[in-house]
Amino acid sequence: MMGQPPCAAWEGKLALRSSDLSHADRIALNAHVAGCEACRKTQENYYLMDQALRALPRSYSRPDPGPALQAKHKKVRASWSPRIISMQDRQPVSIQRAAALRVPARPKTVKATAMLLVAATILLFGFLSILNTSRASGTALLTFNGQNDYVSALAWSPNGRYIATGGYNHTVQVWDAATGQVVMTYTGHSEPVDALAWSPNSQFLASGSWDHTVRVWQAFTGHTVEVYTNHSSEVSSVAWSHDGKEIASGSGDHSVQVWQAFDGHLVVKFIGHGEFVNALTWSPDDSEIASGGRDGRVLIWNSQTGVVRLNHIYAIGYTVDALAWSPRDQTIAIGGRDKTVQVINAQSGKLLFVYRGHTEDVDALAWSPDGKYLASGSWDKTVQVWDAKNGLPLFTYQGHKDLIDVLAWSPDSKRIASGSWDRTAQIWEPGT
Known part of the structure; x- marks a missing residue:
């Protein structure tokens, strides 16, 4: 049975990473989530879905940049200087912690679409636990x-x-x-x-x-x-x-x-x-x-x-x-x-x-x-x-x-x- 939906007034902000919220919005959201079980669960589910998408190969979750963006990054790599470049311009789409990451650009193949949906859905509803088996100790x-x-x-x-x-x-x-x-x-x-x-x-x-x-x-x-x-x-x-x-x-x-x-x-x-x-x-x-x-x-x-x-x-x-x-x-x-x-x-x-x-x-x-x-x-x-x-x-x-x-x-x-x-x-x- 599905849980209670999040509050409509907070649904948009719950889809964003903390770093993408304003200082005031972050304070307000933290205060609200502390007292609202439905929104807390939704926030946790967004995080799990985000992790599932990030775990997929980049070819499935990272859209091809347009020609203008490709040229821009090529220019940055060729002539980088100590002057700071905006992280919004420089950061690959696949790692931005915004709502766009959780709703990525259209994948190239049907297989990619299926993998995205399966991975996100499985982790979102708790049916899968992924374990790292290499050199486990401690x-x-x-x-x-x-x-x-x-x-x-x-x-x-x-x-x-x-x-x-x-x-x-x-x-x-x-x-x-x-x-x-x-x-x-x-x-x-x-x-x-x-x-x-x-x-x-x-x-x-x-x-x-x-x-x-x-x-x-x-x-x-x-x-x-x-x-x-x-x-x-x-x-x-x-x-x-x-x-x-x-x-x-x-x-x-x-x-x-x-x-x-x-x-x-x-x-x-x-x-x-x-x-x-x-x-x-x-x-x-x-x-x-x-x-x-x-x-x-x-x-x-x-x-x-x-x-x-x-x-x-x-x-x-x-x-x-x-x-x-x-x-x-x-x-x-x-x-x-x-x-x-x-x-x-x-x-x-x-x-x-x-x-x-x-x-x-x-x-x-x-x-x-x-x-x-x-x-x-x-x-x-x-x-x-x-x-x-x-x-x-x-x-x-x-x-x-x-x-x-x-x-x-x-x-x-x-x-x-x-x-x-x-x-x-x-x-x-x-x-x-």
């Missing part, structure tokens, strides 16, 4: 359900004792990594928490939110030390310098801002991307920052002056969603919408490895503290662990039921914590 030691919503931020304290999670319920929770018991809950944000970072001494926690702020908390009292308000859009990434003095925050306002952690004094405002900044990471000596975003580039720049040293193109038309600088050497891992993980030399920009094990967007990356392994989390619901020396895949963890948004290693490099849209955070051991 044992869940603890599952934390306390966030009660999508887990969109996660950080493991440097002393190894605590994990902080943030989510769409606007809260930050600090919990014991051994027992899962909640130690502290912070409630200062008014929108989803999208980024977390511990201070090196494990005494403070920084949280970035869609409410445009970064809050610095005293970790075990919940006292607010600083509220940074210089961003004019969602804060999507936060990273604490290794010396504990500064915080870098990236935002939808196209900037990365470096500021003093305990008084909010601005050190440098970097605006080299010209698009939404999704990810950033400090170099091991704190002299540089690597940042990436919707312009498909990774920029490495001086953390005190903002002068760019290296400009690396991840993939034309594909968003950079995750960055991680190895703690042991000059290598940077990059993940994003083209479903690969690239590892580059941070000094030269030379491409060292490309990992192709995921079947969906790579949304999270984390190096083990000993520098031997790299973990990647994806919309394909898996976490994959790679050998840092040769790029070979070692383990695949399949304990989550929805996309993986965040990852963190334990300080001893033995365990991994992963946060997912299945509303859980899980601690597990690779390969056991």
Whole structure:
């Protein structure tokens, strides 16, 4: 029996991805869905259908661009310059998260049409579960359900004792990594928490939110030390310098801002991307920052002056969603919408490895503290662990039921914590 239809007033917005909604519409829709079961189910079904369409070969779901668009992309590839090109112009139709993706252009063949309808319908009504059977391994030691919503931020304290999670319920929770018991809950944000970072001494926690702020908390009292308000859009990434003095925050306002952690004094405002900044990471000596975003580039720049040293193109038309600088050497891992993980030399920009094990967007990356392994989390619901020396895949963890948004290693490099849209955070051991 079919469920109740969604509210007519919200049906059009439910068909869009969150990134395609205005700030006001996103807030209103989130509030409505929280109290309307029919619309929540419809939103989830749209997501499942979207994933089914994206899983099909491109030849079935990607329309041929017209001559004008082909010429435009050819010109872009031939004469690219650091000046930002609109992502609407550059992004392939097959990866745009708009309603047009869910109702793709007419496929070329009857077979393609059938595959689209079957895949979408089957996943939409729950008759099929697709499992990745390659190198499945990893044992869940603890599952934390306390966030009660999508887990969109996660950080493991440097002393190894605590994990902080943030989510769409606007809260930050600090919990014991051994027992899962909640130690502290912070409630200062008014929108989803999208980024977390511990201070090196494990005494403070920084949280970035869609409410445009970064809050610095005293970790075990919940006292607010600083509220940074210089961003004019969602804060999507936060990273604490290794010396504990500064915080870098990236935002939808196209900037990365470096500021003093305990008084909010601005050190440098970097605006080299010209698009939404999704990810950033400090170099091991704190002299540089690597940042990436919707312009498909990774920029490495001086953390005190903002002068760019290296400009690396991840993939034309594909968003950079995750960055991680190895703690042991000059290598940077990059993940994003083209479903690969690239590892580059941070000094030269030379491409060292490309990992192709995921079947969906790579949304999270984390190096083990000993520098031997790299973990990647994806919309394909898996976490994959790679050998840092040769790029070979070692383990695949399949304990989550929805996309993986965040990852963190334990300080001893033995365990991994992963946060997912299945509303859980899980601690597990690779390969056991």
